[in-house]
Amino acid sequence: MPAVSMTSLSSRGGARGSLGARGSFSHVRRVRVSASSSPASGASRSRVMMAAVEAPLGEDVSAEKSFALGPMTSQADRPEKRLQVEVVPNLAENTTAIRCLDWDRDRFDIEFALAEGTTYNSYLIQTAEATCLVDTSHEKFRDAYWAALDPLLNGKPITHLVVSHTEPDHSGLVKDVVDKFPEVKVYGTKVCLTFLKDLVSEGQTFDGVTVKGGEADNVDLGDGHTLEFVAAPNLHWPDTMFTLDRKTGIAYTCDAFGQHFCTEDPYDTNVDELLDHYRFYYDCLMRPNSRSVLTALRKTKEWEYDTIAVGHGPILRKSMTMWKDYYATWSEAALEAAAGRAAVIYEHGYGYAERLSQIFAKGANKAGIETEFIDLTAVDDQEVIEALHGASGVVIFSPSSAVAETKLSTAFAASSSKRKIFVAESCGGDDEPVDSILRPYVESGCDCPVDPLRIKTAEPTPLDYQKYEEAGTDFAQAMTKKVAATARKDAMNAGIAKSLGRIHSGLYVVAVEAEGGVRTAMIASWVTQASFEPLGITVAVAKDRAVESYMQVGDGFVLNILEEGKADATMKHFLKRYAPGVDRFEGIDYDSTPCGPVLGNALAHLQCCVRSRLDTGDHWVIYAEVIEGAVSNPQGRTASHRRVVATYY
Structure with missing residues (x-):
């Protein structure tokens, strides 16, 4: 059994509200367990391997402490996952x-x-x-x-x-x-x-x-x-x-x-x-x-x-x-920057309403919309009315039929015809039909910019979660479309916009493939090499892009470099507006790699791993280390992108 040496950290003193702490790392008593098999059944069980020495109160803990540690347990359904x-x-x-x-x-x-x-x-x-x-x-x-x-x-x-x-x-x-x-x-x-x-x-x-x-x-x-x-x-x-x-x-x-x-x-x-x-x-x-x-x-x-x-x-x-x-x-x-507010109505404890509503809200927040949650099991009619007051969007995750009968009529009565509406299933087994919820809103003149979402399986899949997040972003963009376009144009001096537009760049497709068959991509042009050692690049990604959720630190992606004279069809394909959750690679020739899809017609590609992210206002600048790369056509040239003004991509 190996011995692991730990050096204590010095205690920190201080009054409340300052640098206060009691004790130090050396006081930690670690318990590690390992799985052992029963000879009779082969069933896995946990047993304590060793409890490390605990320093009594008042003892000098500045000296090095050694701990005898056994192996960790493994997650039952995924043995490679270590637990402790x-x-x-x-x-x-x-x-x-x-x-x-x-x-x-x-x-x-x-x-x-x-x-x-x-x-x-x-x-x-x-x-x-x-x-x-x-x-x-x-x-x-x-x-x-x-x-x-x-x-x-x-x-x-x-x-x-x-x-x-x-x-x-x-x-x-x-x-x-x-x-x-x-x-x-x-x-x-x-x-x-x-x-x-x-x-x-x-x-x-x-x-x-x-x-x-x-x-x-x-x-x-x-x-x-x-x-x-x-x-x-x-x-x-x-x-x-x-x-x-x-x-x-x-x-x-x-x-x-x-x-x-x-x-x-x-x-x-x-x-x-x-x-x-x-x-x-x-x-x-x-x-x-x-x-x-x-x-x-x-x-x-x-x-x-x-x-x-x-x-x-x-x-x-x-x-x-x-x-x-x-x-x-x-x-x-976040509240100051919000371009509007959407009231998110759901039933706590029913199906997957919490998870799905939170993920939808994450997508909406990316596009600059504030979300306020209304749990139908915890509010009375007056609180529903107050929460809906001033909301420019109403989002309903289908509750159980029993709750729908008593609560949804109040929400409808408090909603004006000028609001945007979105309805989705909660995957609870007894969902009020989304069409029944949506119908009175549409008949009263409410706009439904994103089609209702349904789940066809017993529980949501990763593809469903992707679909719900993208629906949140699409719904928020519909709420802010006119305001966002005007704000971007007004924010930039005309002379600066024309000068900045003279910065030329290449054309690329950033592609990711995540757990559960999730695939998504975006056209990118704000890309540059950022370091020699390690070999790194940066990619600017708008915060409301679907691909952004899958480009966190530790995630992999592929930068597909498009070829001059052959980029138009690829550009047209990936610039289309897709419904939430639609596979962007359907009908596209590509090969899967550990970091994501490599396009069949790419001039070259780089397999990358995200190392850090920088918040730059409406974009994330993603710094990634290049892991692998290849050129498919050594005689080809990178497709270039030229703009007249910098108020658009």
Whole structure:
């Protein structure tokens, strides 16, 4: 069994709101598990290989510590995916973190690329009077999670369970907790507790305590630990809430302020290393709910804390002001830049409504539209009317027939004939027919710029998720078309526009092929070599391009270089406006490579891997390392692109 040496990081001191931290990396006690086979059945099970040495409180931890580590477990359905559990004692007084490390997860919500895996964090508060678990983990960590948690409990029951929200990667083991400890009190919002009833074992009941926020809901765990709650819906789940332990100054925020970054260091030790991941996570999961982000920050502005115990990624301790200010600044900028607002109506807990609506919103946000979510299970008629007021677009994800009967008529009554409308299935098995929902809107004069979407399989595929995101972008572009064209023209001085238009470039097709058969492409002209070592190029990609979602750090793509005199047909094909989800390569001769499609008529091609992205306003500048390349016609010349003015491509 190999020994891995870890050098401790120095402790950081400080007052709340500054560079505060308790303990250091050297306090981490790691539990790694491996799969062993039962001789009788061959079934895989998890067993603890070794618990590393824990430095007692007060001990000098500056010396190097060695840990004996066994092999990691593997994901049952994908053996190449490594899983691991990390226990962080002494996060604060009576408080332990349990971090489930998903080292090789490369996608989140299908289309969000993960360059550095992710973690699922839960927390344990133990006093003389109570044992409180804040969130659980993904069910794929079941054996390893309990192997780490059981020794910490030392035979004592979990008396309190705080469920920050019911997304499966954080509530996947709630059923286990309720089964093991039927007397446990489960704290969550009203929507959360309603949904949890479907997650526990059939016939199993639990003692649910509805949290609304406010002093009356505070929970005294003993030894000075008092929990305070604030509802924070739509971050990024409709039933989300934040929790504050007043004694330790820890704010438990689940998805908010997190990042998909898997590392052995449980803390935000290297802020510079984390910022890109922090921003990408915000853009994918929080930006669609910018207004809700600002509301949550306002509700918690009086909270005093020096640690943000997030649901994903490193625990934040270095600067609470910095991390919060980023969220405030980005959210305010998103709302200020929005060219309109679309109300997104869905039914929480029904089918795949949450996933599909969030992905649609991501596509809409890329094209400059603010989205506001309306959960039909959590609002009354007056709240529906207020949410629709001022919205220039209405998006409806088909609810169950029972909910549709009582709620959708209110939404229709509150909508004017000048609004744009979009309807899509939620893949719940009892969806109200999309045509029935759409008909009264069309008959009243509403514009339906994007055809309704339907799902033909039992659950959405990667191609469906691609289709829903592209539909969001198309819908938003329809809402902003006139405004965007005028704004671009007015933003540029005529002389500058003509001068800038004299910058000539080549013509290229950027092509990607992602998991699940997803293929997409775009015509590019803003391309240049950027470095010799490593050999790199940059490509400018508009933020509302479909291909942009598949050009995250770590993703591959192919730059197809078009040939002079042979580019017209290819240009015409890829410049067409396609319906959401349509395969851009249908009828096109191409070869698949690890990085994406190589066109049969390309003069040359480069296989590339994205290394970094630079935000330049309405475009991303993608820097990529060139991995492979070939020229198909050594005598050919690159097709060139000349413009008269720079107000168009």
